[in-house]
Structures are given as structure tokens and as C-alpha cells.
Amino acid sequence: MNDFPIHLLPSSYSCIPISWHPAHRKTDVFTTTMLHGGSRISKLLQSRISLSFNVPHRFLIKFEFSSLFQAKGLNTLDEESVEFLPWLERKAGAKISSVLSIGKSPHGRSLFASENIQSGDCILKVPYSVQITPDNLLPKIKALLSDKIETISKLAVILLVEQKMDQDSRWGPYICCLPRHGEIHSTIFWSEYELDMIHQSSVYQETLNQKAKIEKDFAAVVPDLQQFPDLESITLQDFMCAYFSVTSRAWESPKGLSLIPFTDFMNHDGVSKSIVLFDDDKKLSEVIADRNYAPGEEVLINYGKLPNASLLLDFGFTLPYNIHDQVEIQLNIPYDDILHEKKLELLQHLTPKIKDAIGRNCSEDTFIIKLNPTSTMSKTLGHKSKEVRSPQGKGKGLPQALRAFARVLCCSSPQELSDLAMEAEQIDGRLARRPLKDSRREFKAHQMLSSHITNSMQKYDAAIKSLALVNSPSTSNTFALRRQMALDLLTGELRVLRSASAWLKNYCVVLKSTINYPSH
């Protein structure tokens, strides 16, 4: 389902580990030996000459980088950023990168090529010894925290404890770089007024769920933290910020959830092929460049095939045109349907638990529509775009589970329901996965879906139009930024709905042509 071996850990839809983990998302952890081209990676690792790290090199980086940034007209570095890599390399006792430097991008800190990088180069190697995992909890706090506390909360507590230690923190230079309240745009920090802009999207409810979960997790750690005088002043807002730092910066690694300093300064590019890899034998994480970079260019990685819904909730940003966008729709069996109970029973028994792209279990009436993984070039937009495929195409179009649900929903007699149940038993136990033999009923089911989606599109249209009318409650840029994110989110979801609608209309036209009307 997800080709990306590792990704940053979003938390929102987490029923898995990072709860999602990955936390909410399904995360497959591969060691380099399991990767495609793993041998290439090992070869690169062996062939790279390890430069010894010394003080003059620090100054070299500083010099090269400052001049690079002046040449590119980018913001110059702050002192903290210049000192960061040398600090981490000293801590690791190893060279981490000789081709990357930290700089400022329009999206916060980022990594930039400090010299020519070729596709296939290993651009950074961060030893496990300088990654932050729950093992880094101070023993006295570790002993106190109940086993029930999730990893994500444990990492958040580590960040908070280190923050409180201030000058005494072993991770001070890293902690200083973490986002602060006011700089974070995840929807968990949006006001009610701002959230209202995305009421139409499932992210609205996901945000409320996520906030409730964080509050619950905070309530679970507070009694333990209160035993330390320095930590009793930690507020829910502090915890939320630390929690966000974890969800937006941690990777699921063979050691569990890990914060990987320096690597986590890399920004996301949805079409990049670079990901974070873990070499468990060498006990380090690495990134291989997926293309050539000239000095001064921002080097990006892929956090995973994430729709704007996940990016917004877990990372606090959206992409203007996200090829991984998806939309969640809900179908319900009407209560006044005389077959309500029977349909419900059948669906509950015979429909396998529906899982979305990120591994979350959905209730039987919630479906995720995604665009077909086969990309085509959109001439108009100049972006790689995807469509829900037409019935004639090789793709499957809408989720099978959604179409099955519609077929059951449109049954009008107990006999039709038991025919479906019998057919499922005779095949693979999965209900209503095949087109109904009666083309009229198949047509009716898809017509119903089509009008449901049209209805949803109208609501999205209205929500998008109303964005232009919402007034900024303050003069800050924050609201304008969040409104743009809301627009990206809703526009992307509407695009998926439009594509699904086109697919359904096409399918219905094809079906209609096969229906034999009785001759009079």
C-alpha cells in the first residue's frame, strides 16, 4: 500500500503506533539490506572516505555557506545553525555530512547543498548514538512513567525535560531549533474560527480527536511529572508543542520511534524519491540523493505519500497541488429503510474491516477515495496529476468496499440481500464485490453513489467560496496562511471528488447502454 519504507511519523490517524502510529500511518521499516538497491547503498557507504572532523572544518562550512547564501540571495544563517552540525558531529564522534549545510527556507530551517551532489550520493549519515529515542528518558523519570504511556508521549516528555534543563541539557542546540508555539500551523493549534474553514473535511473531526488524545495523554503523564519540582509548571500547551515536534519530526526506526537531529531539518517534497534509510548493521540512518544538486540548492526528502489532510494535521503545512490527496466520504443506511437491521448485520459480518491508506480502521460507513496510482501529465496544470480511472481503464476506480456498500444499500428485498450473502460465501466471503447481475440494480447503486458525491462536491464548492468571505480576526499573517492551507486542503479533496464523479458518470453511461428495456 505504501512504497515508502520509512516515513516521518504522523500522528493523527493513529491507531497504529506511533500509534499511528505511525503512528497512524502504516509504516514498514526496512533496513538497508531489505531495500531495493540495498547493495548500492552498502557500496556507497563503503566507498565514501570518512573525513575526520576538526575545528577548522567548522569554519570552512561557515565560510562556504555564508558566501553561498549571499550568492543565492537567501537569508544568511543564524549562529545557532552554523554551530549545529559541528556540535552534532562532536557528539557523534563521526562525520555526519560534508555536502549539506543548514539554511533558512521559506518553510523554516532546511538543508542545502554546500557542494555539488550527484544522484546516488549518500548525503548524510547520522549514528544511532545521536538519535533521541525513549531510551533517552532520564532514569528517574523513566522509572516513574507508567508502561501505558505511549512512545510518542515519552519522546514529548524527553523534549520537555531537556527544555527545562536549559543550559544543562545534553541536547540544548537541538532543543533550541524545535518549533515554538506561534510557529506551528497544525490544525490542533487552530482557533475554532479557523477550524470552521475546514468543517467540510474529515480533518476537522480528526483534529478534535487528536486534541482529545493529546489532552488524555497529558493527563496521564502529569501526575508523574509533578513529582519533579522543575517539571510541575509544564502546561498542556507545552505538551502539545512537544507532541507536535515528535509527530512532525520523528521516524519509525528499527529502534522504535526516533528523533534524528539534522536529518529532521529536511523539508518535504511529495515527488522526491529520497527517504530516510536505516542501516541496522552500522547503526546509523542515512539519506541517498535521488538527483543531482548544485551548491545552494535546497535538498528535499519525501516524508511519505501523504495527502494534505495528513500534512496539515501532523506537520502543519499543505502542498498547493498534492498528488496524494484523498477524500473521506460517509454512507449511512437510512434509519427508515425497512431492511436497515438486515443490511447492517450483513455488512458487519461480511465486509472486512476497511483500512485506509494509513492503516486506520474505519467504521463500516467511512470510505477513502484516492486518485489512481498511475500518474499522467496534466497539460493544463503542468503537474503530475492522477485520476480515478475510467471503467475502461486498468485501474479499479472507486474503492471496492464503497461500491459493495452501495450495492447492499440499494437492495430492496430480503431475497436480494440473501442472494448477495450466498454469492459472497461461494466466492471468497467478500460481500458484493462483483457487479450485480441485474444491470438496472448495478446502475441504481452507482447512480446513488454519484448523487451522493455530487452533493458532497456542492458542499465543498460552497465551503471554498466562503473562504474568500471570511474575515481575518487579526492583522497577523497567521490567519492568511491558514486560510491558504484550508483552501489547498478543500481544493485537493474537491479535485478527488470530481474525479470520482467523472468515473461514476462514465460507468453509469456504460451500464445504461447495456440495460435491456422491455419492448412494448
Ligand SMILES: C[S@@+](CC[C@H](N)C(=O)[O-])C[C@H]1O[C@@H](n2cnc3c(N)ncnc32)[C@H](O)[C@@H]1O
Ligand atoms: C521535519 S521538519 C523540517 C524542518 C523544518 N523546516 C524546521 O524549520 O526545522 C517538518 C516541518 O517543516 C515544515 N515543512 C517541511 N516541508 C515543507 C513544505 N514542503 N512546505 C511547507 N512546510 C514544510 C513544516 O513546518 C513541518 O512541520
